[in-house]
Amino acid sequence: xxxxxxxxxxxxxxxxxxxxxxxxxxxxxxxxxxxxxxxxxxxxxxxxxxxxxxxxxxxxxxxxxxxxxxxxxxxxxxxxxxxxxxxxxxxxxxxxxxxxx
Amino acid sequence: xxxxxxxxxxxxxxxxxxxxxxxxxxxxxxxxxxxxxxxxxxxxxxxxxxxxxxxxxxxxxxxxxxxxxxxxxxxxxxxxxxxxxxxxxxxxxxxxxxxxxxxxxxxxxxxxxxxxxxxxxxxxxxxxxxxxxxxxxxxxxxxxxxxxxxxxxxxxxxxxxxxxxxxxxxxxxxxxxxxxxxxxxxxxxxxxxxxxxxxxxxxxxxxxxxxxxxxxxxxxxxxxxxxxxxxxxxxxxxxxxxxxxxxxxxxxxxxxxxxxxxxxxxxxxxxxxxxxxxxxxxxxxxxxxxxxxxxxxxxxxxxxxxxxxxxxxxxxxxxxxxxxxxxxxxxxxxxxxxxxxxxxxxxxxxxxxxxxxxxxxxxxxxxxxxxxxxxxxxxxxxxxxxxxxxxxxxxxxxxxxxxxxxxxxxxxxxxxxxxxxxxxxxxxxxxxxxxxxxxxxxxxxxxxxxxxxxxxxxxxxxxxxxxxxxxxxxxx
Numbered sequence: 001x002x003x004x005x006x007x008x009x010x011x012x013x014x015x016x017x018x019x020x021x022x023x024x025x026x027x028x029x030x031x032x033x034x035x036x037x038x039x040x041x042x043x044x045x046x047x048x049x050x051x052x053x054x055x056x057x058x059x060x061x062x063x064x065x066x067x068x069x070x071x072x073x074x075x076x077x078x079x080x081x082x083x084x085x086x087x088x089x090x091x092x093x094x095x096x097x098x099x100x101x
Numbered sequence: 102x103x104x105x106x107x108x109x110x111x112x113x114x115x116x117x118x119x120x121x122x123x124x125x126x127x128x129x130x131x132x133x134x135x136x137x138x139x140x141x142x143x144x145x146x147x148x149x150x151x152x153x154x155x156x157x158x159x160x161x162x163x164x165x166x167x168x169x170x171x172x173x174x175x176x177x178x179x180x181x182x183x184x185x186x187x188x189x190x191x192x193x194x195x196x197x198x199x200x201x202x203x204x205x206x207x208x209x210x211x212x213x214x215x216x217x218x219x220x221x222x223x224x225x226x227x228x229x230x231x232x233x234x235x236x237x238x239x240x241x242x243x244x245x246x247x248x249x250x251x252x253x254x255x256x257x258x259x260x261x262x263x264x265x266x267x268x269x270x271x272x273x274x275x276x277x278x279x280x281x282x283x284x285x286x287x288x289x290x291x292x293x294x295x296x297x298x299x300x301x302x303x304x305x306x307x308x309x310x311x312x313x314x315x316x317x318x319x320x321x322x323x324x325x326x327x328x329x330x331x332x333x334x335x336x337x338x339x340x341x342x343x344x345x346x347x348x349x350x351x352x353x354x355x356x357x358x359x360x361x362x363x364x365x366x367x368x369x370x371x372x373x374x375x376x377x378x379x380x381x382x383x384x385x386x387x388x389x390x391x392x393x394x395x396x397x398x399x400x401x402x403x404x405x406x407x408x409x410x411x412x413x414x415x416x417x418x419x420x421x422x423x424x425x426x427x428x429x430x431x432x433x434x435x436x437x438x439x440x441x442x443x444x445x446x447x448x449x450x451x452x453x454x455x456x457x458x459x460x461x462x463x464x465x466x467x468x469x470x471x472x473x474x475x476x477x478x479x480x481x482x483x484x485x486x487x488x489x490x491x492x493x494x495x496x497x498x499x500x501x502x503x504x505x506x507x508x509x510x511x512x513x514x515x516x517x518x519x520x521x522x523x524x525x526x527x528x529x530x531x532x533x534x535x536x537x538x539x540x541x542x543x544x545x546x547x548x549x550x551x552x553x554x555x556x557x558x559x560x561x562x563x564x565x566x567x568x569x570x571x572x573x574x575x576x577x
Contacts, residue, residue: 013451020424020454021431022447023440032451035509039452042510043413043465049472056470057477058313059343060526061300061551066342080206084435095433 123177176219209306226261288544424453
């Protein structure tokens with residue numbers, strides 16, 4: 001069992017926020033430092049359980065490799081697919097450029 | 102008695118005998134919503150016009166074909182829908198600012214099935230935002246109040262649906278459960294809530310939260326109604342690869358087969374009657390156990406892995422899956438961008454990103470999934486000696502509004518008694534089993550092995566034949 005209290009640095013919180021594509025305010029950064037550390041402290045109790053002989057479970061009813069036929073089926077019209085976007089152009093989703101000119 | 106107070110089996114009989122029309126029934130629900138929802142705030146959207154139109158169509162069918170109710174078992178019956186089920190043409194927000202204006206161009210499979218059986222959508226109910234929580238307090242819009250005491254929380258995440266049923270704003274409702282999100286609010290609101298086996302009901306069109314445990318299910322006034330609705334919701338769906346293709350038995354017909362419980366072995370897990378638990382909860386559940394005993398069931402004390410470990414496993418698995426599922430919400434194809442996430446959603450995305458990140462994956466995510474295997478084996482073992490388990494649903498009756506403030510683990514601690522079974526994909530039902538001295542409902546849960554829905558309905562039905570806790574109504 002890990003005895004030390006978890007403590008996340010401001011840099012770690014900012015790193016996680018970057019991975020998660022989230023924008024945090026200064027106030028949120030310090031709150032998250034505290035909250036995430038508290039939660040990590042709790043979940044560290046799993047260290048008390050021996051799992052050397054145990055393999056992970058990802059699917060509880062035992063399904064593996066579910067396939068479907070690769071065939072055409074009715075789908076959304078272009079208008080339906082675009083009905084909730086704020087930015088479209090000529091029937092396409094419009095996104096920010098990802099390459100510099 | 103007002104029509105909105107009736108159960109599904111009562112209204113379908115009344116509709117068939119033409120004692121009243123679906124329009125009258127829907128109108129009674131809508132006026133009940135108008136009268137009470139300023140206080141309770143169960144609904145985000147009330148789709149009044151669509152509901153009246155659907156009721157008109159139902160009345161026409163009943164008029165034209167005397168067998169219409171046999172063909173469409175929910176014909177003309179008004180339901181409330183949790184706001185994380187996509188409903189074609191009706192705003193679907195998951196109680197989040199990110200999706201505040203999202204209007205799905207399609208129905209979730211569950212909605213398609215229920216509409217196909219004739220059910221009428223009254224509107225969409227409030228929930229914890231993205232289903233993250235056990236109170237509705239994390240909703241980005243407002244908090245729903247408990248119909249039994251407006252200063253108390255309804256529980257969550259399906260809190261709006263449970264409150265709507267308790268307040269007779271609808272004949273039944275549907276919710277989703279990831280760990281406790283149907284059973285816990287049903288317990289706090291004094292209604293019947295059924296969580297099917299994982300994969301028994303399709304998740305297609307439900308806004309994804311924790312994909313390895315999310316399970317849609319009904320919230321109803323009786324076990325009989327829950328069996329009827331589950332029968333319609335359940336079954337394989339090509340659009341959800343994790344849905345089970347095993348046959349769905351006729352739960353409803355089986356209900357009245359067994360009057361006594363002779364030969365049934367019920368396990369009482371001693372770890373689920375915790376020291377910290379509200380004593381009134383424990384006492385009421387112990388009284389309920391005596392009812393089963395009186396009907397011939399054999400009661401055995403059993404032992405399960407301490408539920409505090411399930412809380413840790415669930416926290417890791419749920420946060421990890423949330424961080425992945427909510428990565429979809431980039432505001433490009435639909436919705437607002439990621440700045441619109443509320444505090445709780447950000448907290449969960451952040452933790453899940455951390456537990457999946459390079460260097461921590463094995464320590465947290467892989468470790469949790471290994472402990473999950475131990476939890477599954479633990480249940481397999483216990484179900485060799487007993488048929489079902491009985492335990493309190495929540496350690497306390499409804500807590501006061503505001504109880505979640507600065508409690509990053511609030512939901513998990515409230516759901517401590519339901520998380521293990523959810524992680525193992527097991528079905529379970531909350532049944533009202535008493536009241537606290539402050540007149541707040543107390544609930545118990547029956548848990549069975551995977552795909553034991555029929556047995557749970559039968560045992561629950563017997564209990565509700567012998568008690569009347571489920572038929573008590575709050576004064577609002």
